[in-house]
Amino acid sequence: MTQVQLKNLSKVFSGAPAVDAINLDVACGEFLVLLGPSGCGKTTSLRMVCGLEQPTSGSIWFNGQDVTNLPVQKRKVGLVSQRFGLFPHMTVEQNVAFGLSVRGMPAEEQMRQVGEMLEIVRLSAFAKRFPSQLSGGQMQRVAIARTLVTKPEVLLLDEPMASLDTLLRSEMRQFIRDLHDEYGMTTLLVTHDQIEAMDLADRIAVMFDGKVAQLAAPDEIYQRPANEQTARFMGHSNIFVCTRTSEQHIDSPYGPLSLGEASATVQ
Numbered sequence: 001m002t003q004v005q006l007k008n009l010s011k012v013f014s015g016a017p018a019v020d021a022i023n024l025d026v027a028c029g030e031f032l033v034l035l036g037p038s039g040c041g042k043t044t045s046l047r048m049v050c051g052l053e054q055p056t057s058g059s060i061w062f063n064g065q066d067v068t069n070l071p072v073q074k075r076k077v078g079l080v081s082q083r084f085g086l087f088p089h090m091t092v093e094q095n096v097a098f099g100l101s102v103r104g105m106p107a108e109e110q111m112r113q114v115g116e117m118l119e120i121v122r123l124s125a126f127a128k129r130f131p132s133q134l135s136g137g138q139m140q141r142v143a144i145a146r147t148l149v150t151k152p153e154v155l156l157l158d159e160p161m162a163s164l165d166t167l168l169r170s171e172m173r174q175f176i177r178d179l180h181d182e183y184g185m186t187t188l189l190v191t192h193d194q195i196e197a198m199d200l201a202d203r204i205a206v207m208f209d210g211k212v213a214q215l216a217a218p219d220e221i222y223q224r225p226a227n228e229q230t231a232r233f234m235g236h237s238n239i240f241v242c243t244r245t246s247e248q249h250i251d252s253p254y255g256p257l258s259l260g261e262a263s264a265t266v267q
């Protein structure tokens with residue numbers, strides 16, 4: 001199991017910060033979800049953890065070891081990318097077998113594990129097809145199968161369910177969570193879907209404009225959003241303007257209220 005740490009991690013593209021000094025400490029075996037609107041830096045963060053994107057500044061640590069300059073193949077990570085990245089000239093089963101064959105696994109064992117994985121993602125009947133002969137959702141499942149079959153220690157999933165229908169999405173969600181619970185790999189999943197994040201995460205990092213606005217358990221984020229932007233993004237409708245009358249009290253449209261424990265978080 002691997003602890004993943006992002007320390008002051010930044011990425012600047014042509015002068016514009018895509019990821020702006022984020023700090024994250026992902027515990028061994030934790031399921032952490034990066035949640036935020038389009039363009040907030042989720043994919044860029046994930047690609048830096050994977051080793052596909054070099055940070056502009058800051059560092060990435062696995063189990064207390066600085067891996068910032070370690071190439072992808074030495075990181076024991078598996079990435080399911082937002083754009084699938086399937087090999088067009090290989091069949092479904094060859095795509096799924098790829099990671100096993102580069103590790104030198106005997107062909108017979110490769111085929112056994114690939115067969116098992118294709119059954120799990122319900123694509124056994126499509127084993128001999130090429131990616132161009134699949135629907136978007138089917139391609140997505142091949143991409144998931146191809147990564148999971150290698151049993152990575154750190155699993156990185158970039159919107160892995162974006163093009164699945166509602167039923168398949170909830171089945172796939174359950175499948176990913178079960179797999180995580182069974183193998184215990186540290187998992188970072190990117191999504192802009194609040195329900196998916198609430199459903200899957202041990203903790204959620206809410207991101208806006210390249211920064212982490214809040215890092216907490218789903219309930220905590222839902223019950224106590226750190227700021228208005230997070231509250232709105234989480235779909236709260238009970239936002240209203242109040243006036244603070246003292247350290248412990250506010251005037252609300254529904255009358256005076258005592259803040260109690262919430263006092264510290266009122267801005």
Ligand SMILES: Nc1ncnc2c1ncn2[C@@H]1O[C@H](COP(=O)(O)OP(=O)(O)OP(=O)(O)O)[C@@H](O)[C@H]1O
Pocket residue numbers: 013014017018036037038039040041042043044045082192
């Ligand atoms: N290779 C690149 N060159 C220049 N700008 C880039 C590059 N990759 C990403 N960006 C920019 O960095 C910002 C963050 O992009 P990123 O792909 O990380 O967002 P995201 O949160 O994954 O969004 P989405 O939910 O739409 O996938 C965006 O403004 C994007 O345009």
Ligand SMILES: [Mg+2]
Pocket residue numbers: 042043044082158
């Ligand atoms: Mg993205």
